[in-house]
Amino acid sequence: MSGSLPLEVLQPAWQTAEVFALWGVKTVGDLCKLPRAGVTERLGREGMLLWDLATGGRDRLLKLVRPVPGYRVEEDFEHSIECLEPLLFILRRHLQSLCDRLGATWRVAAAAVVELHFEDGSRHLRELRIAEPTRDVELLFRVIHTALEGVSAAAPIRGVVLEFRAVTPAGSQSLLFERTLKDPNRFAETLAHLEAVVGSGNVGRVRLLPSRRLDAFAVTGFFENEKSTVPLRALEESTCSGLPLRRLRPAPVTQVFLVDRKPAAFRNARYSQAVTACDGPWLVSGDWWDVTQPGGARSGS
Secondary structure: OHHHOEHHHHOOOHHHHHHHHHHOOOEHHHHHOOOHHHHHHHHHHHHHHHHHHHHOOOOOOOOOOOOOOOOEEEEEEEEEEOOHHHHHHHHHHHHHHHHHHHHHOOOEEEEEEEEEEEOOOOEEEEEEEEEEEEOOHHHHHHHHHHHHOOOOOOOOEEEEEEEEEEEOOOOOOOOOOOOOOOOHHHHHHHHHHHHHHHOOOOOOEEEEOOOOOOOOEEEEOOOOOOOOOOOHHHHHHOOOOOOOOOOOOOOOOOEEEEEOOEEEEEEOOOOEEEOOOOOOOOOOOOOOOOOOOOOOOOOOO
């Protein structure tokens, strides 16, 4: 059928069409009977392209498109889940699949995001940071298991989403006199167990705050690499200098007697003492420069 098509369907240039007319080539079939090398020799590149179109033998180069790798799985359950064991069984299967994807692209997981969908429409989202990026299925499973042990909800689970934050593994060499953790992921798992007992935000390292308040500190995570935003000068100023203070925990209720607006004696439930000398006031009562802070806008203590 294609051999009977007129030559005009190939849309040749008018100079080439005149040459074909002189040759007596009127259809596509007539052009296909001619040798490709002879047409190319006499008509050049255009003749070669027309002959390829007529015979259908022109090679079409395929463009390789690599899909963007995804490390996310979603599943809606046919029957709702009411306890942890079947949920862990499903997550373990998805973990194996995601770790296989990581291995195929030479990546490791730096964080895992677990999202639970409940029948009442509520959701529970938890992002779990991996202390040392890995694609070990057993280790990742323990991290997720520890995080989900303390989750409770009023409705059954109808779906789950599991996603990895993938990064390129980075090799590092410790310094000669540097001490590092033998197993950072095991240490992070222990911290997660402790946080489940004492509460979220109560496990970490202590960071001094730029304040003159007593006990002015914050608790930050052990694996946080963020640099402290506290200026060095503020940290130096926050360290009290002068006479040592003896503190009691908890602080007892104490009455202070003033003479000429100066402390002359104090008394509590255990003992009473007279003040022999006093000086000050010293600016150690807190953020005295900020009236919005507890203990602010005071002159001293």
